[in-house]
Amino acid sequence: MQPLDMKKQFGIFPMPIVVIGTLHGTKVNFMTAAWAVQVDHNPPMVGMALSKDHLTSANIKTAGWFSINIPTADHVVATDYVGIHSGSETDKSNAFPVFYSRQKKAPMIEGCALSMECRLVQTFEINSDPFFIGKIEALFANGNYLTDDKPDFSKMPPLLYCSTDGSYWQVGERVAKAWSVGRKKDD
């Protein structure tokens, strides 16, 4: 193994790319995030590390709701666009086609592989930036990417972000069955 310079390379990669949707009053905003992760399963909860300077962070603090959308390679241009412009200066409300759940708490993106409406349940500070934890209150999927009502990776190209080359990638081949292939070591 070769040691690397942590100033030039860092952390976990690749990361799934998500687009976070928020409301400022009735005004829709979206931003791109790579630092989002599932943090619990029952109830389903997600966490994400955001800069305190983003309009999205202010919107989440005020409204207490946000959406997480899993874009596919088809959304790459709009996904990058909402990651390089702030809603504080640029109106990003038309970057994606929007839909809402019945309770209409956060804007979600029509056509994404998955969209989830999340209620803010906890906020931690990490080096004075917020780490938001939300409970998924509603979940929607693009029917084109489902098999037997489950999101099917072979049908969709979710975007991955690779920090080492600053690029979006997409998922390759299935390798093995998780929670199972390791059993071979038991023999």
Ligand SMILES: Cc1cc2nc3c(=O)[nH]c(=O)nc-3n(C[C@H](O)[C@H](O)[C@H](O)COP(=O)(O)O)c2cc1C
């Ligand atoms: C590929 C990519 C990944 C990003 N990941 C994050 C992230 O995980 N956390 C974060 O705070 N900002 C992240 N950003 C930056 C925000 O998306 C960007 O600053 C955006 O303009 C904030 O928008 P807002 O001010 O409208 O909320 C990312 C941007 C890109 C292009």
